[in-house]
Amino acid sequence: MRLVITDLTEFHNPDCYCVAGINPDGACFRPTKKYFSREECTTFPIFPGTILEGDFTLRSDNEAPHVEDCRRSGVRHAGICTAVEFLDVLREDASHSVAAGFEVEGPECPKCIPKTDPPGRSIITVRVRPKACWFNIGRDGKFRFSFYDGADARYSYLPIADLKMRQYQARHDGVVSVDAMSRFLHHQKEVFLRVGLGRCHRIDSREGYWLQVNGVYSFPAWFPETRGFAG
Incomplete structure (x- = not known):
């Protein structure tokens, strides 16, 4: 699956960040099993507009409203959106x-x-x-x-x-x-x-x-x- 990262937020644990993104179908995924580490976000790097590819699977124990929580595996950096591409993602979801x-x-x-x-x-x-x-x-x-x-x-x-x-x-x-x-x-x-x-x-x-x-x-x-x- 391909995700455009739209959210990069601080977490209570200073060694981790909360990351979320939108796939081509407009669905939002937020890896919480496990969270991205500070080191991963720095070295990939991961920030709003980053494109990630990998397996993102919604968790079976999700409860509303946090239905976006997912597991991740095989994640790789697949580029960075242009400003126009990122704008289009936000417009489509707004x-x-x-x-x-x-x-x-x-x-x-x-x-x-x-x-x-x-x-x-x-x-x-x-x-x-x-x-x-x-x-x-x-x-x-x-x-x-x-x-x-x-x-x-x-x-x-x-x-x-x-x-x-x-x-x-x-x-x-x-x-x-x-x-x-x-x-x-x-x-x-x-x-x-x-x-x-x-x-x-x-x-x-x-x-x-x-x-x-x-x-x-x-x-x-x-x-x-x-x-x-x-x-």
Whole structure:
């Protein structure tokens, strides 16, 4: 099977990264048995737009919403997408809104989808207006992202799991402000987000699957230093 990698996110274990991609039929696969190591991601290399070929088999113990979890074997690097090819993958997969992508009733998807009502998938692509999205620093000092989707539903201060964006922000903290990063997006023609659901956990009184931003992709220009793998 051939996968175009669309998600590269940090994991609790610093020696592993969570990787997901889309096959030619539009199905998403996320190897969790086993995760890709930091060393594999660096040496292959693996980053958004990388093409991998191998055997990717959905796990028999999958439960909604994490139906993309799979086993992997015989994986090899098969090239890198052009920007146009990667754009086409995102366009083809994109939903109008977060609620539509997760098939949640109503115009807005809750930040925490209840444990008792999991959606049928855990990663979607959402196309947003370039001037309707921005980076934030939350009260906790952590890197966040806010946006309006195509249904004009507002999602504020979502955690950013996107490895490359987190590395970029960390390298330039105090030099490149989140306002400057937001202005970069505002000058692009198209912006796509990979929005994911974390594993079920409780925060305060709410237990469920929490929204996070797995990927921030802009066209025609990407953020400097976020295309490729520097370790």
